[in-house]
Amino acid sequence: MLPAEPPRTVARADGARGVVALRVRQGPAGPVHELIVAGIFAMDDAETSSEIALAEVALARCPRPDRVLIGGLGLGHTALAVLRDARVEEVTVVELEPALLDWARADLVPALTAVGADPRVRLVEGDVGAFLGTAGTEYDVVLLDVDNGPSFLVHEPNHLLYGEPALRAALARVAPGGVLVIWAAQREPALLALLGEVAGPDRVSEVVLPIHRDGRAFDYALYVVTRPAA
Numbered sequence: 001m002l003p004a005e006p007p008r009t010v011a012r013a014d015g016a017r018g019v020v021a022l023r024v025r026q027g028p029a030g031p032v033h034e035l036i037v038a039g040i041f042a043m044d045d046a047e048t049s050s051e052i053a054l055a056e057v058a059l060a061r062c063p064r065p066d067r068v069l070i071g072g073l074g075l076g077h078t079a080l081a082v083l084r085d086a087r088v089e090e091v092t093v094v095e096l097e098p099a100l101l102d103w104a105r106a107d108l109v110p111a112l113t114a115v116g117a118d119p120r121v122r123l124v125e126g127d128v129g130a131f132l133g134t135a136g137t138e139y140d141v142v143l144l145d146v147d148n149g150p151s152f153l154v155h156e157p158n159h160l161l162y163g164e165p166a167l168r169a170a171l172a173r174v175a176p177g178g179v180l181v182i183w184a185a186q187r188e189p190a191l192l193a194l195l196g197e198v199a200g201p202d203r204v205s206e207v208v209l210p211i212h213r214d215g216r217a218f219d220y221a222l223y224v225v226t227r228p229a230a
């Protein structure tokens with residue numbers, strides 16, 4: 001068998017935290033896009049079921065998901081899953097890396113381009129923790145997928161996002177009857193306990209997502225917090 005060809009870089013930018021790049025490699029079922037953030041492999045689109053589940057689990061728990069906030073654009077799969085729900089009227093995506101917002105306005109990765117082209121979407125450059133920490137609009141759904149989770153960070157300053165003040169601030173931006181969901185690349189018992197302290201244990205649940213990648217099994221997880229209806 002011939003060795004696999006190395007990934008090809010299709011876009012690259014020098015970000016404030018290091019190189020941000022989009023690469024493409026040939027997978028068994030077609031091209032696979034890879035995202036490098038701050039010089040580190042962040043994700044690819046070979047297996048996006050957990051990114052999609054982040055959106056679907058939240059939308060299933062929210063009777064009126066008019067307004068959605070997403071922290072972390074990535075390759076756009078969570079945002080695209082949100083946009084497939086016709087009930088959704090507005091989606092604000094807050095993304096730290098300006099290059100990704102540029103690439104959503106270009107024609108490089110189909111999912112990213114579809115997100116950028118949807119008239120319901122507003123792309124905002126910035127740290128989602130800072131964005132949620134200021135008073136403003138309430139959202140029916142708040143989705144956070146910016147890092148692997150508090151026990152395994154890619155971008156160290158993101159530890160703040162999983163701390164009590166930021167979680168309280170995020171919950172304060174969830175509208176009555178709404179939901180906050182946080183994605184993690186492994187189970188995070190300390191985060192689950194902290195969310196229970198902040199929101200009340202009966203408002204918090206964990207959804208474990210068993211994933212098979214590269215011949216290995218992983219438990220990704222979603223942390224779901226619901227806000228009672230007014």
Ligand SMILES: C[S@@+](CC[C@H](N)C(=O)[O-])C[C@H]1O[C@@H](n2cnc3c(N)ncnc32)[C@H](O)[C@@H]1O
Pocket residue numbers: 037042043051052071072073074075076077078079094095096097100126127128129145146147155158
């Ligand atoms: C794993 S990706 C998100 C994947 C996305 N759910 C998808 O479906 O493709 C994480 C994204 O969060 C962004 N990010 C990291 N820290 C952030 C922060 N503090 N605020 C906003 N975006 C952040 C990264 O640049 C990256 O685009």
